Amino acid sequence: MAELSHRALRELIEIFGDCDEYFTEMISASALIGGGPFEQWYRDPGPCPERLVYQLVGSHPEQLAQAVRLLDAGECAGIDLNMGCAAPAIVRTGAGVRWMASVDRAGALIKLLRPLTARRLSVKLRIGMEDDFEYLVQFCTRLEAEGVQRIALHPRTAREKFKRQARWEYVSRLRAALHIPVAGNGDITDAPELVRRSQEGYDAIMVGRLALRAPWVFAQARQLENPDVPRPKLPPSVDLEELALRFLELLARYQPQEFHQSRAHRFFAYFCDNFTWATYLKNRLRRETGLSAMASCLSAYCRDHPEERNRLLTLSPGLA
Numbered sequence: 001m002a003e004l005s006h007r008a009l010r011e012l013i014e015i016f017g018d019c020d021e022y023f024t025e026m027i028s029a030s031a032l033i034g035g036g037p038f039e040q041w042y043r044d045p046g047p048c049p050e051r052l053v054y055q056l057v058g059s060h061p062e063q064l065a066q067a068v069r070l071l072d073a074g075e076c077a078g079i080d081l082n083m084g085c086a087a088p089a090i091v092r093t094g095a096g097v098r099w100m101a102s103v104d105r106a107g108a109l110i111k112l113l114r115p116l117t118a119r120r121l122s123v124k125l126r127i128g129m130e131d132d133f134e135y136l137v138q139f140c141t142r143l144e145a146e147g148v149q150r151i152a153l154h155p156r157t158a159r160e161k162f163k164r165q166a167r168w169e170y171v172s173r174l175r176a177a178l179h180i181p182v183a184g185n186g187d188i189t190d191a192p193e194l195v196r197r198s199q200e201g202y203d204a205i206m207v208g209r210l211a212l213r214a215p216w217v218f219a220q221a222r223q224l225e226n227p228d229v230p231r232p233k234l235p236p237s238v239d240l241e242e243l244a245l246r247f248l249e250l251l252a253r254y255q256p257q258e259f260h261q262s263r264a265h266r267f268f269a270y271f272c273d274n275f276t277w278a279t280y281l282k283n284r285l286r287r288e289t290g291l292s293a294m295a296s297c298l299s300a301y302c303r304d305h306p307e308e309r310n311r312l313l314t315l316s317p318g319l320a
Contacts (some may be wrong), residue, residue, distance in 0.1 A: 001023070009212070010046070021077055023052075024043075024054050029060070033067055054071045061109050064113060080123065084096065097125070121147060124154070144179065149180055150183065150203075153185065154186050185208065219234055237310040240275070247267060261290075264294055
């Protein structure tokens, strides 16, 4: 979720509500302690600091320790260590999923960090460098012994990317082998599936790409799961143009100008899937370099295709 799970997106989701926790973009430990020029935006805890989890990435234990101290000084729900990112640029530095190459190295890191924060300390990871469930259990058991309080598992190996279906049975098996909560992540496609997964007994479900396509998905799932619980009802439809323009406004308010283009392009790579001519619209938007130009491009598309502007928020399984 690099370049995606920043405050502008969190604010957009909060319009609909019912997201239990938000995770930040990966925060580089070295950049954070070095006082990088953009770190204030990565550390922005809004709109709900009490429900925010800071996610750290790095390869040097002492740098990660200093970063944990800095983040612990502010309000948050927890601090999460990324041991699952498989991006080559991250892995080459020894960070991300590279931590999973050594049980002892990862265990020593947690032992160092655990006394530095009273917040919940969690780890996001994958199955591992290879498909070896016994090693995964050994790795996570060590993390648990050193003080990790929750694990989020993206059930693919480092090499699989999104080419292979996420193996949710690994989440269940890992949960049975540990004493701490295990969250599952991967391939949630709509609100009914999110509800179905939650009813299968997982401790938590982490949603990534779907939250960009459908920022209303959490509220939609909550309403589908508990239709009789009093809460603000979702509208019967959402105005996609209005929502997209609202995102651009939030981006201008909560992100530095240097980030506007990359964050907007990344968001629309997913959000535009709501439209019939998604690829055409994505390509048009990629050619635009300013937020106002992107707004004009979106509005022009909606004028040409008015029938696509409103998205029905049906709760029928398979149609959400």
